Amino acid sequence: MTSSPSGHETTQPILSAQGVQRRFGGLTAVDVDDFVVRGGTITALIGPNGAGKSTFFNVLTGFDRADAGAWQLEGREVTGLPAYRLARQGMVRTFQLTRSLADLTLEENVLLAAPGQRGEGIGGALFGRRSWRRQEADNTERAQELLARFGLEQMAGQPAGVLSGGQRKLLEMARALMSEPRLLLLDEPMAGVNPRLVETLLDHIRQVRAEGTTILFVEHDMDVVADISDDVVCMAFGKVLATGTPAEVMRDPEVIDAYLGSDEAGDDDSARLAGKGRQP
Ligand SMILES: Nc1ncnc2c1ncn2[C@@H]1O[C@H](COP(=O)(O)OP(=O)(O)O)[C@@H](O)[C@H]1O
Ligand SMILES: [Mg+2]
Structure with missing residues (x-):
């Protein structure tokens, strides 16, 4: 397993999804027409609170059901497979709230x-x-x-x-890596982690990529996203608003609007996004 962002695998999607929908009563929490994670990348899934990021993760990883749609792991159809079967096929996740025993x-x-x-x-x-x-x-x-x-x-x-909250995050990463995943999905891996540990955790994530595991992660902190991601996908109201490099996505007017228009998104994030959006 030796792939890198500049390697051959970057053009091959490791995960693709089409027409994925998840509804809760009258609310369409996820409505993603087209979604691709390139093999060998660190891809960030961003978006204001309630955008549908965790629900999309849950559906893709077999912890929730979809109302519609299809998705493939390395070209193999894996739509609706339960988590343990996805893990066998190389796709493993951690949770926003850790689940260690x-x-x-x-x-x-x-x-x-x-x-x-x-x-x-x-x-x-x-x-x-x-x-x-x-x-x-x-x-x-x-x-x-x-x-x-x-x-x-x-x-x-x-x-x-x-363990402290931050240490539990590290334990979750260790546990996820035990199964030698091809694709590792992390839901807010930095949340609750002591700021002094964040840089270490980022180094770990880079190291995991260097070893050939692709990473898809949900993150709020725009500095972290800009620092570590090859690709960024921004969701709002269940839909994909923008896809591209961190710089491209962060200067996208729709993305800036989604963050500024969200009561729940941290003012920090909106300010940082708006700041980054103004850069040439
Ligand atoms: N089990 C559920 N039942 C009803 N509504 C839900 C459920 N899970 C999530 N939602 C709603 O779906 C939307 C997306 O939530 P979520 O995926 O957690 O967003 P994010 O992770 O981007 O903050 C929110 O409006 C949330 O309230
Ligand atoms: Mg979430």
Whole structure:
């Protein structure tokens, strides 16, 4: 797995979606005609509060159902597949509110995401317990490596419940990476993370891309988006308003309007967007 933003894979969509709709009663929360994530990129999904970003994530990742539409992962039809089957096909997500299991240790939380047993089938029959034990040791080693990567190795044996909000985000990333995803979806990975940790987390995300995993993430902070993203997609009222480089999207008048017109979007974001929009 070696792809980079400048590599061959950039022209190939890893994820495409057409005509995806999700309605809640009279509200159409998601109404996306056309959506593409290029392989090897960090792609940001932005938009004011209530734009439908999380709902779109939930639908694509099998945690919610769509009322209409189709989507493909690396060209394979994956419309409506449940999350565990998508994970097997290489698409894994984290949540805006983390879901680590508080009573399990950090290591156990990460191990839960280990990919399927290699000891199954003919190999398992031939090598039996020995292969199974070997695999368990491999998984444990990888879990420990991932925890170390996120600076959590000292706490590996402690229950996840002791972690701060920011540390839980790191644990979620470690857990998501355990299954070696081709496409990693992060819903507001920086939310609740100590500002001192944000730069570290961004470096981790860049590193994940460098290792060949494509990243699609929801983010509010425009500085973060401009800093780290190859591509940006802006949603408002369930629809895709604009797609392009961070600079292109942030100077798009419709995007600026959507942020300025939103009561809920932070004044900070509107000001930053408007500021960026004025740049040549
Ligand atoms: N389960 C639900 N039932 C009813 N309305 C919902 C539900 N989930 C989300 N919504 C509504 O759908 C819209 C989009 O929400 P959401 O996807 O969370 O937006 P975002 O993540 O962009 O802030 C909002 O108006 C929200 O209130
Ligand atoms: Mg959301």
